[in-house]
Amino acid sequence: MTDAALLVLEDGRVFTGEPFGARGAALGEAVFTTGMTGYQETLTDPSYHGQIVVQTAPQIGNTGWNDEDDESSGIQVAGYAVRDPARAPSNWRATGSLGDALARQGVVGIAGIDTRTLVRHLRERGAMRAGVFSGDALDTTDRLVARVNDSPKMEGADLYGAVTTKQTYVVPADGERRFRVAALDVGIKFNTPRMMAQRGIETHVLPADSPLAAIEEIRPDGVFIANGPGDPATADKPVALTREVLERGTPVFGICFGNQILARALGRGTYKMRYGHRGINIPVVEHATGRVAITSQNHGFAVTGEAGEEFDTPFGRARVTHTCPNDGCVEGLALDSGRAFSVQYHPEAAAGPHDAADLFDRFVDQMAGAR
Numbered sequence: 627m628t629d630a631a632l633l634v635l636e637d638g639r640v641f642t643g644e645p646f647g648a649r650g651a652a653l654g655e656a657v658f659t660t661g662m663t664g665y666q667e668t669l670t671d672p673s674y675h676g677q678i679v680v681q682t683a684p685q686i687g688n689t690g691w692n693d694e695d696d697e698s699s700g701i702q703v704a705g706y707a708v709r710d711p712a713r714a715p716s717n718w719r720a721t722g723s724l725g726d727a728l729a730r731q732g733v734v735g736i737a738g739i740d741t742r743t744l745v746r747h748l749r750e751r752g753a754m755r756a757g758v759f760s761g762d763a764l765d766t767t768d769r770l771v772a773r774v775n776d777s778p779k780m781e782g783a784d785l786y787g788a789v790t791t792k793q794t795y796v797v798p799a800d801g802e803r804r805f806r807v808a809a810l811d812v813g814i815k816f817n818t819p820r821m822m823a824q825r826g827i828e829t830h831v832l833p834a835d836s837p838l839a840a841i842e843e844i845r846p847d848g849v850f851i852a853n854g855p856g857d858p859a860t861a862d863k864p865v866a867l868t869r870e871v872l873e874r875g876t877p878v879f880g881i882c883f884g885n886q887i888l889a890r891a892l893g894r895g896t897y898k899m900r901y902g903h904r905g906i907n908i909p910v911v912e913h914a915t916g917r918v919a920i921t922s923q924n925h926g927f928a929v930t931g932e933a934g935e936e937f938d939t940p941f942g943r944a945r946v947t948h949t950c951p952n953d954g955c956v957e958g959l960a961l962d963s964g965r966a967f968s969v970q971y972h973p974e975a976a977a978g979p980h981d982a983a984d985l986f987d988r989f990v991d992q993m994a995g996a997r
Contacts, residue, residue: 647728654704664977690715813854851884
């Protein structure tokens with residue numbers, strides 16, 4: 627049994643496999659992602675903090691691990707579950723294997739389980755608390771199930787503070803600076819300021835608990851609210867800061883968790899989804915144009931509302947601009963004044979798709995118009 631690993635769900639379902647990465651115990655919310663590529667970006671995405679990620683693609687690790695594709699300072703997931711890990715990486719950019727990267731960073735994983743059955747279970751029952759156990763952490767099933775059920779739920783989880791930067795840093799524009807942006811780091815990915823830099827934007831990345839004075843000191847042309855993990859109902863400080871920024875009329879652009887923060891600043895509610903949207907092939911309809919974009923998404927919470935809904939806010943009239951045709955989930959909001967907009971997906975998606983990359987251009991147009 628010492629060479630085994632167990633994935634234990636809070637409802638008592640147990641999957642037996644083999645250790646993958648570090649040995650020990652990992653507790654978090656079990657979720658699945660449908661992306662067939664980009665596992666390094668997934669593992670290092672701060673939005674996955676506190677979650678045990680299950681890969682639906684059966685073969686993972688073929689391209690190994692490299693020193694260039696991380697989206698943060700390290701692996702963010704609580705645990706990892708795959709079916710068939712590659713025995714050896716095969717890519718000219720690889721500097722090591724996926725398994726070695728997991729072990730080196732202390733991430734407990736499990737391999738050799740029937741991920742298709744596990745994913746069907748999570749689709750039917752919903753994302754739930756889970757644990758991955760191996761080595762000295764192995765115990766009786768009853769004790770492991772009890773340990774999982776004693777762990778915190780994702781509802782009410784305040785996680786963005788664990789992934790934010792500790793101090794402000796600046797990513798300069800490529801070439802001539804056209805705009806200066808204050809980016810609120812509630813879980814920002816490295817590729818976001820990189821894509822802004824390509825558009826002549828100098829990005830000042832601020833800690834999540836920054837006061838308005840820190841933003842005003844920068845004198846930004848716009849404020850960006852990043853992606854991030856956890857329950858948006860816990861993000862009182864970022865929501866309050868967003869309201870202060872809106873009161874001053876500064877252009878605002880938010881993505882993913884930032885969409886939920888803007889929504890709450892506008893008076894909308896948020897709710898826990900059954901199993902969320904996590905993958906790189908999720909369709910989104912933009913109602914003003916009828917255009918459908920294939921997007922990268924990673925969220926387990928969503929904004930209340932319906933397609934095309936209009937509503938009043940303390941900052942003027944607003945509307946639901948985008949929805950997902952699969953389930954009607956709100957995918958975007960905007961003030962009619964044009965001073966604030968947000969989407970529930972990732973325009974900076976590394977590994978693709980790139981349908982939404984033009985949203986950064988819209989942000990540029992928004993800031994240029996405000997001038």
